[in-house]
Amino acid sequence: MKIGFVVGESKPDVINIQSLKPLAIGEYVIVNSNEGEILCLVGKSIIISDAFNDIKNFQEAEESKDLADGNSRDKSFISNLDVLGFLHDLKKGKMILPSIPPFPGTEVKYALTKDLQTIFAQEEKKWVRIGCLLRNKEIEARINLAKLIPRHLAVLAMTGMGKSNLISLIIKKIADVNGTTIIFDYHDEYSGIELKNINSLEAKINPRHLEFEELAEVFEIPDTWAVQRSVLKKAFTLKVKQSKEFWITLKNNIDEIIKDPDEKENKHAAQRVQEKIDLAQVRFGDILDPDTENPISLIKEGYLNIINTGAFSEKQANISLAFYLREILDDRKKATISKKNNQKISKRFHFNSPVFIIVEEAHVFIPKDDKADAKYWMSKIAREGRKFSIGLGIVSQRPKNIDPNVLSQMGSFAIMRLIQPDDQNQIMNSVESVSRDLINQITSLNVGNAILTGQWVNLPAVVEIDEQKDKIVGSDSDPIQEWEMAHKMKNIGNENTQKIIRHDLVDE
Ligand SMILES: Nc1ncnc2c1ncn2[C@@H]1O[C@H](COP(=O)(O)OP(=O)(O)O)[C@@H](O)[C@H]1O
Numbered sequence: 001m002k003i004g005f006v007v008g009e010s011k012p013d014v015i016n017i018q019s020l021k022p023l024a025i026g027e028y029v030i031v032n033s034n035e036g037e038i039l040c041l042v043g044k045s046i047i048i049s050d051a052f053n054d055i056k057n058f059q060e061a062e063e064s065k066d067l068a069d070g071n072s073r074d075k076s077f078i079s080n081l082d083v084l085g086f087l088h089d090l091k092k093g094k095m096i097l098p099s100i101p102p103f104p105g106t107e108v109k110y111a112l113t114k115d116l117q118t119i120f121a122q123e124e125k126k127w128v129r130i131g132c133l134l135r136n137k138e139i140e141a142r143i144n145l146a147k148l149i150p151r152h153l154a155v156l157a158m159t160g161m162g163k164s165n166l167i168s169l170i171i172k173k174i175a176d177v178n179g180t181t182i183i184f185d186y187h188d189e190y191s192g193i194e195l196k197n198i199n200s201l202e203a204k205i206n207p208r209h210l211e212f213e214e215l216a217e218v219f220e221i222p223d224t225w226a227v228q229r230s231v232l233k234k235a236f237t238l239k240v241k242q243s244k245e246f247w248i249t250l251k252n253n254i255d256e257i258i259k260d261p262d263e264k265e266n267k268h269a270a271q272r273v274q275e276k277i278d279l280a281q282v283r284f285g286d287i288l289d290p291d292t293e294n295p296i297s298l299i300k301e302g303y304l305n306i307i308n309t310g311a312f313s314e315k316q317a318n319i320s321l322a323f324y325l326r327e328i329l330d331d332r333k334k335a336t337i338s339k340k341n342n343q344k345i346s347k348r349f350h351f352n353s354p355v356f357i358i359v360e361e362a363h364v365f366i367p368k369d370d371k372a373d374a375k376y377w378m379s380k381i382a383r384e385g386r387k388f389s390i391g392l393g394i395v396s397q398r399p400k401n402i403d404p405n406v407l408s409q410m411g412s413f414a415i416m417r418l419i420q421p422d423d424q425n426q427i428m429n430s431v432e433s434v435s436r437d438l439i440n441q442i443t444s445l446n447v448g449n450a451i452l453t454g455q456w457v458n459l460p461a462v463v464e465i466d467e468q469k470d471k472i473v474g475s476d477s478d479p480i481q482e483w484e485m486a487h488k489m490k491n492i493g494n495e496n497t498q499k500i501i502r503h504d505l506v507d508e
């Protein structure tokens with residue numbers, strides 16, 4: 001059935017149409033060009049009324065309403081279509097764009113369900129369901145799980161729009177095929193996820209394995225304290241690194257500097273360093289562990305590994321993430337090279353199969369114009385990970401603060417509601433396959449709606465992600481409910497105490 005016509009100026013990749021009724025963003029339509037049927041996605045939809053143009057006051061608006069209602073020609077429904085390719089080829093998995101735009105006057109109709117089904121609901125095992133098309137709910141939206149590992153993924157949206165929900169869905173799909181996922185859980189969001197093979201770990205930092213700058217960060221000695229840092233550098237010797245009694249040996253070295261008459265000018269600084277170390281031991285005693293095994297040895301293949309970094313400051317989380325990434329990359333590199341050389345895979349390697357690493361709050365670890373300890377390793381994995389079968393999934397509510405070089409290495413994207421223009425601009429610069437029109441529309445997406453684009457889908461799609469019902473902790477808590485609960489608990493507490501007091505009185 002005809003729903004509109006091509007009008008005005010069109011290009012091979014963007015087509016303008018006028019339709020009988022307004023079209024919704026994310027709807028699929030067919031443009032019946034001479035070259036063949038072209039599948040398009042509605043990227044922008046505008047309604048204009050002549051009668052309501054240039055209205056100067058309330059009265060004029062009221063009068064115009066009657067005029068507009070009585071005139072069937074008053075409104076125009078204009079849409080911009082993103083061209084996806086010839087339908088015939090898309091059904092065979094090939095994306096071929098027309099070389100010339102369709103002529104004005106070319107008819108437009110809705111895409112048929114059965115055609116969309118063929119394109120979106122791929123039957124192969126690696127294609128897994130994550131929701132349905134937003135405007136065609138009867139059609140499953142599937143993603144190609146195999147593309148996540150070599151090509152990386154970015155999930156970008158404002159807080160509360162469904163990033164963690166999508167991540168937990170992806171985690172489950174990876175678990176279904178016995179894959180290995182490692183998630184750095186900064187807000188302890190994922191511990192409630194319902195899965196069979198879960199390995200929950202508290203992130204630890206082994207100070208022996210750190211560079212001296214990293215150690216200074218962990219002790220929270222600011223980089224402006226040059227003298228204190230040089231004292232630490234002097235004291236953090238190979239002997240300390242190898243000593244059985246790490247803390248005692250380190251502190252002895254600093255004590256020696258304090259007592260050394262030749263180091264008189266550093267005495268005060270050394271005392272400050274000593275205080276900083278004492279403080280770090282008290283505050284971070286649980287996470288700074290010189291006797292912990294190599295932390296990656298605790299990560300299990302074929303499991304969802306949740307590494308809780310909730311107890312860390314941003315700096316410490318950065319150092320810990322950098323450490324894990326460095327070790328994982330190193331291990332995968334050696335394993336891959338050994339496999340290539342046809343050596344038998346020996347036990348020396350921890351990971352003998354691909355690994356998917358998810359980093360929440362990615363803007364903290366790969367900031368745009370800033371240094372961060374993890375940034376070097378995140379960038380390296382983004383660039384080289386595919387060679388060694390390491391996939392990176394970055395999740396952020398502040399895309400504009402993410403290093404664009406890393407963002408542009410991401411092969412797949414899920415973009416949900418984002419209202420800040422800076423965030424949208426950053427996405428437009430990094431995501432090739434989505435038109436400016438479509439990105440501009442992301443302000444109108446609802447919770448759980450996402451634009452999927454890149455290698456994990458055949459075509460850009462606007463989808464409704466399936467909701468996960470298990471207890472992942474969303475970033476929005478409900479204070480009213482929590483107060484109510486706290487109040488109830490207090491009352492129960494009071495009642496119990498009163499009962500105990502009365503009981504005691506009777507006893508006496
Ligand atoms: N696909 C979805 N369908 C319906 N509701 C959703 C969906 N995704 C998220 N939500 C709701 O929104 C809340 C916040 O989602 P969450 O994934 O924690 O957001 P984010 O990680 O982006 O802050 C969830 O608790 C859930 O109630």
Ligand SMILES: [Mg+2]
Pocket residue numbers: 163164165189474475
């Ligand atoms: Mg979240």
